[in-house]
Amino acid sequence: MSGIIVVFDFDKTIVDCDSDNWVIDGLGFTDLFNQLLPTMPWNTLMDKLMLEMHAQGKTIGEIKEVLHRIPIHPRVIPAIKAAHALGCDLRIVSDANLFFIETILEHLGIKEYFSEINTNPGYVSEEGRLRILPYHDFNKAPHGCALCPPNMCKGLIIERIQDSLSNNGDENKRIIYLGDGSGDYCPSLRLRERDFMMPRKNFPVWDLICRDPLLLKAEIHPWSDGQELEQVLLQLINKITSLDDESSQQFISSDCKMQTLSVTAHEALPKVLPVRS
Template structure:
């Protein structure tokens, strides 16, 4: 399905929890995290937590091993592999970070399924610890979005992806998410697109307040089994609609050719009768 772009949030959409909280809690740093939480933005806090982990002797491998144990519904990976096998362009837009996401995706064997990962930079620095930076440097200039956190406006990312696609490609989007940060990009989707909010999560609640603000078709999901079923159904629906459209186009062309051929032959027929 070269005509479909599937955009996934990561935390609580691909994996079944928040990867930041998972690492902090599993390595026993919840108390420090909770003490610092009121004092700084989340993105800055996570960089500080990586510093705390490093100073307390936690290694990169310790973090990686915890990430590899993160809970994920058993139907999510098959759904992603199926969508990729069908030719969909899969992308991630997440407020997690590159190190966490790529470590998990590579462990699951699905990193190659995604053409693009839009998230906060996260890498092992010269000190040998994970360093996490904001996707958008809000210390220099805010993104100006009242709906999103200062370090990342997912709506701007979706607009960039939309603008990168040629009009004649006529690609349709399926957006899957759960959090309040997924509301802004959902508002940027068009009428032929689809949004899949996780039911009873913040994105779902925001959409339910005024569904008419969303131009895209809304399909809620509960868990990974739901996600797989609905996602593949929508991909199949788009495929069938594209096939029908192509058939109509071919039929119209054949009809045009037939009419042109008939009109071209008509003078000869009249001449014979005369």
């Protein structure tokens, strides 16, 4: 193994859209979604929509067919395969759901490249309908993070990964984290000096980081599309493999520095971020 853990978000990072919205739009439930959206949490809403789809005769096979058509940049799969071939431990931390993610990864032929998928539970019930539940049961045990939506704190997941590395004597391993949404900001703050954050440029996590890049200990390496994702990721992997662990220094992209200059000194980060990542 290379001593590198690559953590991917899923929606708008591996695939090029939001998988929940892709299924809702693809099966004709956009109007109902928009009607119910203001009334309940996202995961509760998705579970409700799956119930309604089932009641109207939509099958699991039809849901899979829609997921098989989800857009993905042609360089993302080669990037994943190359990182795996170089010995990286690939994982997913996503606010989508397990059924959608596994269905897409299996269709693309890349599920086997990931050692771990951290996401909201999604499974087919005995009645034959899809159930979607929150990762954290916020009704019983709130995670307590003001930066994250109630159903998932990705920062806690990153901390668990870091703790497991320490417990296994692998604390020298480095993490590369790729994400796009506001939910990816909290885990970016939990990364260490030896780690690397790859925010998708001009997406919510990029905007939040650029308010004050110095809040991050990890190096910041932005990307804009699948081609740049591949280039930056493989360059980082090659860089890490040749780095002396003691000589790692923080890097902040010049683009991010320029954007930071436009933010006034008194502007503070929001205490509560949008629900979806």
